[in-house]
Amino acid sequence: MSESPSSSPTARHAQLLALAGELRPELHRYCARVMGSVIEGEDVVQDTFARALAALDELPEDTPLRAWLFRIAHNRALDLLRSRAIRAAEPIEAAHEVADPESPDPVEALMRREAVETAVSRFAELPTVQRSVVILKDVLDQSLEEIAATLDLTVNAVKAHLARGRARLKAINAQAPARPAPRPPSPAVARYVALFNRRDWDGLRALLADDVRLIQSTYPLRAGAADVSMFFGIYSRSAPVRVAPAWLEGREVIAVWEEPEAVKPSYLMWLEWTDGRISFIRDYKYVRYVIDDAELVLAPGAAPPGGPQPA
Known part of the structure:
Protein backbone atom coordinates (compact mmCIF):
# COMPACT_ATOMS: atom_id res chain seq x y z
CA MET A 1 0.00 0.00 0.00
CA SER A 2 1.06 3.61 -0.46
CA GLU A 3 2.78 5.41 2.38
CA SER A 4 2.47 8.92 0.95
CA PRO A 5 2.35 11.62 3.63
CA SER A 6 -0.96 13.08 4.67
CA SER A 7 -1.63 16.45 6.27
CA SER A 8 -4.51 15.06 8.30
CA PRO A 9 -3.71 13.43 11.66
CA THR A 10 -6.90 11.38 11.34
CA ALA A 11 -5.85 10.15 7.91
CA ARG A 12 -2.37 9.37 9.26
CA HIS A 13 -3.87 7.26 12.06
CA ALA A 14 -6.13 5.48 9.57
CA GLN A 15 -3.11 4.78 7.39
CA LEU A 16 -1.20 3.30 10.33
CA LEU A 17 -4.13 1.11 11.36
CA ALA A 18 -4.54 -0.18 7.80
CA LEU A 19 -0.84 -0.94 7.56
CA ALA A 20 -0.97 -2.67 10.94
CA GLY A 21 -3.54 -5.13 9.66
CA GLU A 22 -1.31 -6.00 6.72
CA LEU A 23 1.99 -6.02 8.58
CA ARG A 24 1.15 -7.89 11.80
CA PRO A 25 1.94 -11.44 10.56
CA GLU A 26 5.28 -10.37 9.04
CA LEU A 27 6.20 -8.32 12.09
CA HIS A 28 5.37 -11.30 14.29
CA ARG A 29 7.62 -13.59 12.25
CA TYR A 30 10.44 -11.19 13.03
CA CYS A 31 9.64 -10.54 16.69
CA ALA A 32 8.99 -14.20 17.53
CA ARG A 33 12.40 -15.22 16.22
CA VAL A 34 14.23 -12.35 17.88
CA MET A 35 12.60 -13.22 21.20
CA GLY A 36 12.79 -17.00 20.61
CA SER A 37 9.11 -17.21 21.55
CA VAL A 38 5.87 -16.88 19.58
CA ILE A 39 4.06 -15.66 22.70
CA GLU A 40 6.64 -13.01 23.61
CA GLY A 41 6.87 -12.09 19.93
CA GLU A 42 3.16 -11.24 19.89
CA ASP A 43 3.60 -9.21 23.08
CA VAL A 44 6.24 -7.14 21.24
CA VAL A 45 3.92 -6.71 18.24
CA GLN A 46 1.11 -5.48 20.49
CA ASP A 47 3.44 -3.07 22.26
CA THR A 48 4.86 -1.86 18.95
CA PHE A 49 1.50 -0.67 17.67
CA ALA A 50 0.57 0.86 21.01
CA ARG A 51 3.82 2.85 21.03
CA ALA A 52 3.44 3.78 17.37
CA LEU A 53 -0.05 5.19 17.90
CA ALA A 54 1.17 7.19 20.89
CA ALA A 55 4.11 8.66 18.93
CA LEU A 56 2.44 9.11 15.54
CA ASP A 57 1.49 12.77 15.93
CA GLU A 58 5.16 13.71 16.48
CA LEU A 59 6.41 11.70 13.49
CA PRO A 60 7.59 13.66 10.43
CA GLU A 61 5.08 13.17 7.64
CA ASP A 62 7.62 11.87 5.16
CA THR A 63 8.71 8.98 7.42
CA PRO A 64 7.99 5.56 5.83
CA LEU A 65 5.66 3.87 8.31
CA ARG A 66 6.69 0.29 7.54
CA ALA A 67 10.38 0.85 8.30
CA TRP A 68 9.44 2.93 11.35
CA LEU A 69 7.32 0.10 12.77
CA PHE A 70 10.13 -2.40 12.29
CA ARG A 71 12.52 -0.07 14.13
CA ILE A 72 10.08 0.28 17.04
CA ALA A 73 9.61 -3.50 17.20
CA HIS A 74 13.35 -4.13 17.00
CA ASN A 75 14.16 -1.64 19.76
CA ARG A 76 11.39 -2.94 22.00
CA ALA A 77 12.59 -6.52 21.53
CA LEU A 78 16.13 -5.48 22.41
CA ASP A 79 14.89 -3.75 25.55
CA LEU A 80 13.17 -6.95 26.65
CA LEU A 81 16.19 -9.09 25.83
CA ARG A 82 18.44 -6.79 27.82
CA SER A 83 16.08 -7.07 30.75
CA ARG A 84 16.64 -10.84 30.58
CA ALA A 85 20.40 -10.21 30.47
CA ILE A 86 20.74 -11.70 26.99
CA ARG A 87 23.37 -9.76 25.13
CA ALA A 88 25.43 -10.27 22.00
CA ALA A 89 29.06 -10.21 23.07
CA GLU A 90 30.85 -10.92 19.81
CA PRO A 91 32.64 -8.09 17.96
CA ILE A 92 32.25 -7.77 14.23
CA GLU A 93 35.14 -9.24 12.29
CA ALA A 94 35.89 -9.03 8.58
CA ALA A 95 32.87 -10.05 6.54
CA HIS A 96 32.82 -12.89 4.08
CA GLU A 97 31.33 -11.94 0.74
CA VAL A 98 27.54 -12.04 0.75
CA ALA A 99 25.80 -12.90 -2.49
CA ASP A 100 24.20 -10.06 -4.41
CA PRO A 101 20.45 -10.24 -3.62
CA GLU A 102 19.71 -9.25 -7.20
CA SER A 103 21.55 -12.35 -8.46
CA PRO A 104 20.69 -15.19 -6.08
CA ASP A 105 22.53 -18.47 -6.53
CA PRO A 106 21.68 -21.98 -5.25
CA VAL A 107 23.86 -21.54 -2.15
CA GLU A 108 22.08 -18.28 -1.29
CA ALA A 109 18.70 -19.96 -1.76
CA LEU A 110 19.78 -22.85 0.47
CA MET A 111 20.80 -20.51 3.29
CA ARG A 112 17.48 -18.71 3.09
CA ARG A 113 15.56 -21.97 3.15
CA GLU A 114 17.54 -23.13 6.17
CA ALA A 115 16.60 -19.96 8.04
CA VAL A 116 12.91 -20.24 7.14
CA GLU A 117 12.82 -23.86 8.32
CA THR A 118 14.67 -23.19 11.59
CA ALA A 119 12.51 -23.49 14.70
CA VAL A 120 11.68 -20.17 16.33
CA SER A 121 13.31 -21.11 19.64
CA ARG A 122 16.67 -21.89 18.00
CA PHE A 123 17.20 -18.31 16.85
CA ALA A 124 17.73 -17.43 20.50
CA GLU A 125 21.05 -19.28 20.26
CA LEU A 126 22.39 -16.57 17.92
CA PRO A 127 23.86 -13.31 19.22
CA THR A 128 21.18 -10.65 19.06
CA VAL A 129 22.41 -8.59 16.11
CA GLN A 130 23.26 -11.66 14.03
CA ARG A 131 19.81 -12.97 14.86
CA SER A 132 18.09 -9.79 13.67
CA VAL A 133 20.08 -9.59 10.45
CA VAL A 134 19.50 -13.25 9.50
CA ILE A 135 15.76 -12.98 10.20
CA LEU A 136 15.32 -9.76 8.22
CA LYS A 137 17.37 -11.03 5.28
CA ASP A 138 16.65 -14.75 5.04
CA VAL A 139 13.19 -15.03 6.59
CA LEU A 140 11.63 -11.71 5.55
CA ASP A 141 13.73 -11.11 2.41
CA GLN A 142 14.59 -7.48 3.15
CA SER A 143 17.42 -5.81 1.29
CA LEU A 144 20.78 -5.11 2.90
CA GLU A 145 19.99 -1.39 2.74
CA GLU A 146 16.63 -1.82 4.48
CA ILE A 147 18.25 -3.90 7.21
CA ALA A 148 20.99 -1.32 7.70
CA ALA A 149 18.37 1.41 8.14
CA THR A 150 16.28 -0.63 10.58
CA LEU A 151 19.23 -1.69 12.75
CA ASP A 152 21.21 1.56 12.41
CA LEU A 153 24.20 -0.23 10.89
CA THR A 154 26.31 0.23 7.79
CA VAL A 155 25.69 -2.11 4.88
CA ASN A 156 29.15 -3.63 5.41
CA ALA A 157 28.32 -4.32 9.04
CA VAL A 158 25.09 -6.00 7.95
CA LYS A 159 27.09 -8.20 5.57
CA ALA A 160 29.45 -9.15 8.39
CA HIS A 161 26.66 -10.07 10.78
CA LEU A 162 24.83 -11.95 8.05
CA ALA A 163 27.83 -14.08 7.13
CA ARG A 164 28.60 -14.92 10.76
CA GLY A 165 24.95 -15.49 11.64
CA ARG A 166 24.39 -17.83 8.72
CA ALA A 167 27.46 -19.87 9.62
CA ARG A 168 26.39 -20.13 13.24
CA LEU A 169 22.80 -20.99 12.34
CA LYS A 170 24.06 -23.81 10.12
CA ALA A 171 26.09 -25.18 13.04
CA ILE A 172 23.10 -24.86 15.37
CA ASN A 173 20.84 -26.74 12.98
CA ALA A 174 23.43 -29.50 12.64
CA GLN A 175 22.74 -30.34 16.28
CA ALA A 176 19.42 -32.05 16.86
CA PRO A 177 17.21 -29.97 19.17
CA ALA A 178 16.06 -31.51 22.42
CA ARG A 179 12.40 -32.39 22.01
CA PRO A 180 10.39 -31.51 25.11
CA ALA A 181 8.67 -34.50 26.65
CA PRO A 182 4.87 -34.35 26.89
CA ARG A 183 3.77 -33.15 30.31
CA PRO A 184 0.43 -33.84 31.95
CA PRO A 185 -1.93 -30.89 32.38
CA SER A 186 -2.40 -29.23 35.72
Whole structure:
Protein backbone atom coordinates (compact mmCIF):
# COMPACT_ATOMS: atom_id res chain seq x y z
CA MET A 1 0.00 0.00 0.00
CA SER A 2 1.06 3.61 -0.46
CA GLU A 3 2.78 5.41 2.38
CA SER A 4 2.47 8.92 0.95
CA PRO A 5 2.35 11.62 3.63
CA SER A 6 -0.96 13.08 4.67
CA SER A 7 -1.63 16.45 6.27
CA SER A 8 -4.51 15.06 8.30
CA PRO A 9 -3.71 13.43 11.66
CA THR A 10 -6.90 11.38 11.34
CA ALA A 11 -5.85 10.15 7.91
CA ARG A 12 -2.37 9.37 9.26
CA HIS A 13 -3.87 7.26 12.06
CA ALA A 14 -6.13 5.48 9.57
CA GLN A 15 -3.11 4.78 7.39
CA LEU A 16 -1.20 3.30 10.33
CA LEU A 17 -4.13 1.11 11.36
CA ALA A 18 -4.54 -0.18 7.80
CA LEU A 19 -0.84 -0.94 7.56
CA ALA A 20 -0.97 -2.67 10.94
CA GLY A 21 -3.54 -5.13 9.66
CA GLU A 22 -1.31 -6.00 6.72
CA LEU A 23 1.99 -6.02 8.58
CA ARG A 24 1.15 -7.89 11.80
CA PRO A 25 1.94 -11.44 10.56
CA GLU A 26 5.28 -10.37 9.04
CA LEU A 27 6.20 -8.32 12.09
CA HIS A 28 5.37 -11.30 14.29
CA ARG A 29 7.62 -13.59 12.25
CA TYR A 30 10.44 -11.19 13.03
CA CYS A 31 9.64 -10.54 16.69
CA ALA A 32 8.99 -14.20 17.53
CA ARG A 33 12.40 -15.22 16.22
CA VAL A 34 14.23 -12.35 17.88
CA MET A 35 12.60 -13.22 21.20
CA GLY A 36 12.79 -17.00 20.61
CA SER A 37 9.11 -17.21 21.55
CA VAL A 38 5.87 -16.88 19.58
CA ILE A 39 4.06 -15.66 22.70
CA GLU A 40 6.64 -13.01 23.61
CA GLY A 41 6.87 -12.09 19.93
CA GLU A 42 3.16 -11.24 19.89
CA ASP A 43 3.60 -9.21 23.08
CA VAL A 44 6.24 -7.14 21.24
CA VAL A 45 3.92 -6.71 18.24
CA GLN A 46 1.11 -5.48 20.49
CA ASP A 47 3.44 -3.07 22.26
CA THR A 48 4.86 -1.86 18.95
CA PHE A 49 1.50 -0.67 17.67
CA ALA A 50 0.57 0.86 21.01
CA ARG A 51 3.82 2.85 21.03
CA ALA A 52 3.44 3.78 17.37
CA LEU A 53 -0.05 5.19 17.90
CA ALA A 54 1.17 7.19 20.89
CA ALA A 55 4.11 8.66 18.93
CA LEU A 56 2.44 9.11 15.54
CA ASP A 57 1.49 12.77 15.93
CA GLU A 58 5.16 13.71 16.48
CA LEU A 59 6.41 11.70 13.49
CA PRO A 60 7.59 13.66 10.43
CA GLU A 61 5.08 13.17 7.64
CA ASP A 62 7.62 11.87 5.16
CA THR A 63 8.71 8.98 7.42
CA PRO A 64 7.99 5.56 5.83
CA LEU A 65 5.66 3.87 8.31
CA ARG A 66 6.69 0.29 7.54
CA ALA A 67 10.38 0.85 8.30
CA TRP A 68 9.44 2.93 11.35
CA LEU A 69 7.32 0.10 12.77
CA PHE A 70 10.13 -2.40 12.29
CA ARG A 71 12.52 -0.07 14.13
CA ILE A 72 10.08 0.28 17.04
CA ALA A 73 9.61 -3.50 17.20
CA HIS A 74 13.35 -4.13 17.00
CA ASN A 75 14.16 -1.64 19.76
CA ARG A 76 11.39 -2.94 22.00
CA ALA A 77 12.59 -6.52 21.53
CA LEU A 78 16.13 -5.48 22.41
CA ASP A 79 14.89 -3.75 25.55
CA LEU A 80 13.17 -6.95 26.65
CA LEU A 81 16.19 -9.09 25.83
CA ARG A 82 18.44 -6.79 27.82
CA SER A 83 16.08 -7.07 30.75
CA ARG A 84 16.64 -10.84 30.58
CA ALA A 85 20.40 -10.21 30.47
CA ILE A 86 20.74 -11.70 26.99
CA ARG A 87 23.37 -9.76 25.13
CA ALA A 88 25.43 -10.27 22.00
CA ALA A 89 29.06 -10.21 23.07
CA GLU A 90 30.85 -10.92 19.81
CA PRO A 91 32.64 -8.09 17.96
CA ILE A 92 32.25 -7.77 14.23
CA GLU A 93 35.14 -9.24 12.29
CA ALA A 94 35.89 -9.03 8.58
CA ALA A 95 32.87 -10.05 6.54
CA HIS A 96 32.82 -12.89 4.08
CA GLU A 97 31.33 -11.94 0.74
CA VAL A 98 27.54 -12.04 0.75
CA ALA A 99 25.80 -12.90 -2.49
CA ASP A 100 24.20 -10.06 -4.41
CA PRO A 101 20.45 -10.24 -3.62
CA GLU A 102 19.71 -9.25 -7.20
CA SER A 103 21.55 -12.35 -8.46
CA PRO A 104 20.69 -15.19 -6.08
CA ASP A 105 22.53 -18.47 -6.53
CA PRO A 106 21.68 -21.98 -5.25
CA VAL A 107 23.86 -21.54 -2.15
CA GLU A 108 22.08 -18.28 -1.29
CA ALA A 109 18.70 -19.96 -1.76
CA LEU A 110 19.78 -22.85 0.47
CA MET A 111 20.80 -20.51 3.29
CA ARG A 112 17.48 -18.71 3.09
CA ARG A 113 15.56 -21.97 3.15
CA GLU A 114 17.54 -23.13 6.17
CA ALA A 115 16.60 -19.96 8.04
CA VAL A 116 12.91 -20.24 7.14
CA GLU A 117 12.82 -23.86 8.32
CA THR A 118 14.67 -23.19 11.59
CA ALA A 119 12.51 -23.49 14.70
CA VAL A 120 11.68 -20.17 16.33
CA SER A 121 13.31 -21.11 19.64
CA ARG A 122 16.67 -21.89 18.00
CA PHE A 123 17.20 -18.31 16.85
CA ALA A 124 17.73 -17.43 20.50
CA GLU A 125 21.05 -19.28 20.26
CA LEU A 126 22.39 -16.57 17.92
CA PRO A 127 23.86 -13.31 19.22
CA THR A 128 21.18 -10.65 19.06
CA VAL A 129 22.41 -8.59 16.11
CA GLN A 130 23.26 -11.66 14.03
CA ARG A 131 19.81 -12.97 14.86
CA SER A 132 18.09 -9.79 13.67
CA VAL A 133 20.08 -9.59 10.45
CA VAL A 134 19.50 -13.25 9.50
CA ILE A 135 15.76 -12.98 10.20
CA LEU A 136 15.32 -9.76 8.22
CA LYS A 137 17.37 -11.03 5.28
CA ASP A 138 16.65 -14.75 5.04
CA VAL A 139 13.19 -15.03 6.59
CA LEU A 140 11.63 -11.71 5.55
CA ASP A 141 13.73 -11.11 2.41
CA GLN A 142 14.59 -7.48 3.15
CA SER A 143 17.42 -5.81 1.29
CA LEU A 144 20.78 -5.11 2.90
CA GLU A 145 19.99 -1.39 2.74
CA GLU A 146 16.63 -1.82 4.48
CA ILE A 147 18.25 -3.90 7.21
CA ALA A 148 20.99 -1.32 7.70
CA ALA A 149 18.37 1.41 8.14
CA THR A 150 16.28 -0.63 10.58
CA LEU A 151 19.23 -1.69 12.75
CA ASP A 152 21.21 1.56 12.41
CA LEU A 153 24.20 -0.23 10.89
CA THR A 154 26.31 0.23 7.79
CA VAL A 155 25.69 -2.11 4.88
CA ASN A 156 29.15 -3.63 5.41
CA ALA A 157 28.32 -4.32 9.04
CA VAL A 158 25.09 -6.00 7.95
CA LYS A 159 27.09 -8.20 5.57
CA ALA A 160 29.45 -9.15 8.39
CA HIS A 161 26.66 -10.07 10.78
CA LEU A 162 24.83 -11.95 8.05
CA ALA A 163 27.83 -14.08 7.13
CA ARG A 164 28.60 -14.92 10.76
CA GLY A 165 24.95 -15.49 11.64
CA ARG A 166 24.39 -17.83 8.72
CA ALA A 167 27.46 -19.87 9.62
CA ARG A 168 26.39 -20.13 13.24
CA LEU A 169 22.80 -20.99 12.34
CA LYS A 170 24.06 -23.81 10.12
CA ALA A 171 26.09 -25.18 13.04
CA ILE A 172 23.10 -24.86 15.37
CA ASN A 173 20.84 -26.74 12.98
CA ALA A 174 23.43 -29.50 12.64
CA GLN A 175 22.74 -30.34 16.28
CA ALA A 176 19.42 -32.05 16.86
CA PRO A 177 17.21 -29.97 19.17
CA ALA A 178 16.06 -31.51 22.42
CA ARG A 179 12.40 -32.39 22.01
CA PRO A 180 10.39 -31.51 25.11
CA ALA A 181 8.67 -34.50 26.65
CA PRO A 182 4.87 -34.35 26.89
CA ARG A 183 3.77 -33.15 30.31
CA PRO A 184 0.43 -33.84 31.95
CA PRO A 185 -1.93 -30.89 32.38
CA SER A 186 -2.40 -29.23 35.72
CA PRO A 187 -5.69 -30.11 37.47
CA ALA A 188 -6.93 -26.55 36.85
CA VAL A 189 -6.37 -26.66 33.08
CA ALA A 190 -7.72 -30.22 32.85
CA ARG A 191 -10.91 -29.02 34.55
CA TYR A 192 -11.17 -25.99 32.26
CA VAL A 193 -10.78 -28.18 29.15
CA ALA A 194 -13.39 -30.68 30.37
CA LEU A 195 -15.92 -27.92 31.10
CA PHE A 196 -15.23 -26.20 27.79
CA ASN A 197 -15.67 -29.36 25.74
CA ARG A 198 -18.95 -30.05 27.57
CA ARG A 199 -19.97 -26.46 26.80
CA ASP A 200 -20.62 -25.93 30.50
CA TRP A 201 -20.46 -22.15 30.34
CA ASP A 202 -21.83 -21.59 33.82
CA GLY A 203 -19.18 -23.92 35.19
CA LEU A 204 -16.49 -21.92 33.41
CA ARG A 205 -17.89 -18.59 34.60
CA ALA A 206 -17.70 -19.91 38.16
CA LEU A 207 -13.92 -20.27 37.70
CA LEU A 208 -13.40 -16.56 36.98
CA ALA A 209 -11.75 -14.43 39.63
CA ASP A 210 -13.57 -11.21 40.48
CA ASP A 211 -10.75 -9.14 38.94
CA VAL A 212 -10.08 -11.37 35.93
CA ARG A 213 -8.78 -9.69 32.75
CA LEU A 214 -9.22 -10.75 29.11
CA ILE A 215 -7.02 -9.69 26.18
CA GLN A 216 -8.01 -10.40 22.57
CA SER A 217 -5.54 -8.77 20.21
CA THR A 218 -6.51 -5.16 19.45
CA TYR A 219 -9.93 -5.42 21.07
CA PRO A 220 -10.43 -3.38 24.24
CA LEU A 221 -9.33 -5.00 27.48
CA ARG A 222 -12.14 -6.65 29.40
CA ALA A 223 -11.84 -6.62 33.18
CA GLY A 224 -13.97 -8.09 35.96
CA ALA A 225 -15.94 -11.33 36.07
CA ALA A 226 -19.16 -9.77 34.77
CA ASP A 227 -17.49 -8.34 31.67
CA VAL A 228 -15.23 -11.32 30.95
CA SER A 229 -18.11 -13.78 31.29
CA MET A 230 -19.29 -12.45 27.91
CA PHE A 231 -16.26 -14.29 26.46
CA PHE A 232 -18.01 -17.60 27.08
CA GLY A 233 -21.27 -16.19 25.81
CA ILE A 234 -19.65 -15.69 22.40
CA TYR A 235 -18.57 -19.33 22.31
CA SER A 236 -22.00 -20.48 23.45
CA ARG A 237 -23.55 -18.87 20.36
CA SER A 238 -20.93 -20.07 17.87
CA ALA A 239 -20.28 -23.43 16.25
CA PRO A 240 -18.72 -25.87 18.74
CA VAL A 241 -14.95 -25.91 19.01
CA ARG A 242 -12.78 -28.46 20.77
CA VAL A 243 -9.92 -27.68 23.12
CA ALA A 244 -7.03 -29.70 24.52
CA PRO A 245 -4.27 -29.02 27.06
CA ALA A 246 -0.82 -28.41 25.60
CA TRP A 247 2.59 -26.95 26.38
CA LEU A 248 4.36 -24.19 24.50
CA GLU A 249 7.73 -22.69 25.40
CA GLY A 250 7.43 -24.04 28.92
CA ARG A 251 3.97 -22.52 29.38
CA GLU A 252 0.78 -24.44 29.82
CA VAL A 253 -1.64 -23.40 27.06
CA ILE A 254 -4.89 -24.57 25.52
CA ALA A 255 -5.07 -25.57 21.86
CA VAL A 256 -8.32 -24.78 20.04
CA TRP A 257 -9.70 -26.62 16.99
CA GLU A 258 -12.51 -25.16 14.91
CA GLU A 259 -12.47 -27.84 12.20
CA PRO A 260 -13.34 -31.40 13.34
CA GLU A 261 -10.99 -33.04 10.82
CA ALA A 262 -8.02 -30.70 11.28
CA VAL A 263 -4.80 -32.01 12.77
CA LYS A 264 -3.28 -28.61 13.58
CA PRO A 265 -5.09 -26.32 16.04
CA SER A 266 -6.71 -23.14 14.76
CA TYR A 267 -5.35 -20.96 17.56
CA LEU A 268 -4.42 -20.87 21.25
CA MET A 269 -5.61 -19.65 24.60
CA TRP A 270 -3.37 -18.95 27.58
CA LEU A 271 -4.68 -18.68 31.13
CA GLU A 272 -3.24 -17.54 34.44
CA TRP A 273 -4.59 -18.71 37.78
CA THR A 274 -4.66 -17.18 41.26
CA ASP A 275 -5.87 -19.25 44.22
CA GLY A 276 -7.51 -21.77 41.90
CA ARG A 277 -9.45 -19.19 39.87
CA ILE A 278 -8.78 -17.70 36.43
CA SER A 279 -7.15 -14.27 36.80
CA PHE A 280 -6.09 -13.70 33.17
CA ILE A 281 -7.14 -14.99 29.72
CA ARG A 282 -5.16 -14.31 26.57
CA ASP A 283 -7.17 -15.44 23.54
CA TYR A 284 -5.27 -15.62 20.24
CA LYS A 285 -8.35 -16.16 18.06
CA TYR A 286 -7.81 -12.92 16.15
CA VAL A 287 -4.03 -13.30 15.71
CA ARG A 288 -3.88 -16.82 14.35
CA TYR A 289 -0.46 -16.34 12.82
CA VAL A 290 0.92 -16.87 16.33
CA ILE A 291 0.36 -20.61 16.02
CA ASP A 292 2.02 -20.89 12.60
CA ASP A 293 5.51 -21.24 14.06
CA ALA A 294 4.52 -22.56 17.49
CA GLU A 295 6.42 -25.61 18.74
CA LEU A 296 3.35 -27.04 20.43
CA VAL A 297 3.37 -30.26 22.46
CA LEU A 298 0.02 -31.77 23.37
CA ALA A 299 -0.38 -33.13 26.88
CA PRO A 300 -0.34 -36.96 27.21
CA GLY A 301 -3.71 -38.43 26.25
CA ALA A 302 -4.77 -35.31 24.37
CA ALA A 303 -5.55 -35.66 20.68
CA PRO A 304 -6.87 -33.33 18.00
CA PRO A 305 -10.55 -33.83 17.15
CA GLY A 306 -9.71 -35.35 13.77
CA GLY A 307 -6.98 -37.64 15.10
CA PRO A 308 -7.08 -40.83 17.12
CA GLN A 309 -8.80 -40.27 20.43
CA PRO A 310 -7.23 -41.42 23.71
CA ALA A 311 -8.50 -44.69 25.08
